[in-house]
Every structure is written in structure tokens, then in C-alpha cells.
Amino acid sequence: MKNTLPTATPTDANNTESRSNRLRDYEIDPVAVRAACENALETWRPAMGEFFLARFLGLALRYDDQHCTIDFDVADFMLNPKGTLHGGIIALTLDTSMGHLLSHLYGTASTLEMKVQYLRAVAPGPAKVVASVLKKGHSVCFLQADFYDSSGEMAAFATSTWKLSARHNPQPLPATAS
Secondary structure (H helix, E strand, C coil): CCCCCCCCHHHHHHHHHHHHHHHCCCCHHHHHHHHHHHHHHHHCCCCCCCHHHHHHHCCCEEECEEEEEEEEEEEEHHEECCCCEEEHHHHHHHHHHHHHHHHHCCCCEEEEEEEEEEEECCCCCCEEEEEEEEEEECCCCEEEEEECCCCCCEEEEEEEEEEEEECCCCCCCCCCCC
């Protein structure tokens, strides 16, 4: 079978300088990453707000009447090659905020679908995600979560549909989980 993968051409090779100029130089502190990983390994639990990735990324969750807010610092190890926050981490925090809100309000639920809209790149620094319920039906909920960068600008948002468990009852969570 013939290899159909694209191969580098002389033009592509000459483009590496312009491509590398677009990439941001940054350092990842291996000591800080190891410390975050070790802390997550030592403190995680299979519970809302305390699962391994929440601990590893340093997600701090809080709740008010109808919102779940996640605060965290965008660290260098979370960046893509362009030096901005990786979109997968944005999606993870949006999904986590909505899932935690539903668990806080109604109990167990599962994501049926989620659509993420990326509006702008996110640089290292403080970030905040706020989730809210748009509409609750008998067995399905519609939610939205907004992602804010360190300047307070909305950088992304997600809408999602969730299936409530057959026995959805509020399961109180602590007002603040870290």
C-alpha cells in the first residue's frame, strides 16, 4: 500500500522559520509540574471537585444560588505550542463546571452533548469559569458555561445538554471544594 501521508517539500522546510516565529518561547518548570502531580496523587478522591484532574490543574470550585464557579491559574504546562491555554483544558473546565453544578442542584447527570465556542486565546494567569442552568426539564437539562481570561474578557463558552438520572435529587456539596 502506498504511503498517502503528506511529506515535507522544500517549500515546507523553508517555512519553518516563519512558523517558529509564531510560536511563543516559554519554559515549563518541571519541579512545579511534579509537585502539582504529586499533590493531586496524594489528595484526589473519586468525588466531585476532588478527582485527579481537578486537583492536578488546581481547580477551586464554589457555588452560589444557581451557579458553579471554577477559579484556577493557567500555568505554563497547560499551554499549547503557541503559548496559549490548550483548548482541551478550556473544554474540560467548561464541562466540569456544568457537571458540578448539576450534581450540586439535582444529583447525578450525564453529558449528552456539548458545544464549545472559542472566542480568543488565553494567556497564562488567573482564569474563571461560570456555569448556569438555562432550562431544566423532567429528565434533561440545558446549561451554559462561560470562560473568562485574566482580563475578565470572555474567551470561550459552551452550551450542553445533560440527562438527569432517574433518581435525581439534590446532593449537597460543600460550599467550597478545592
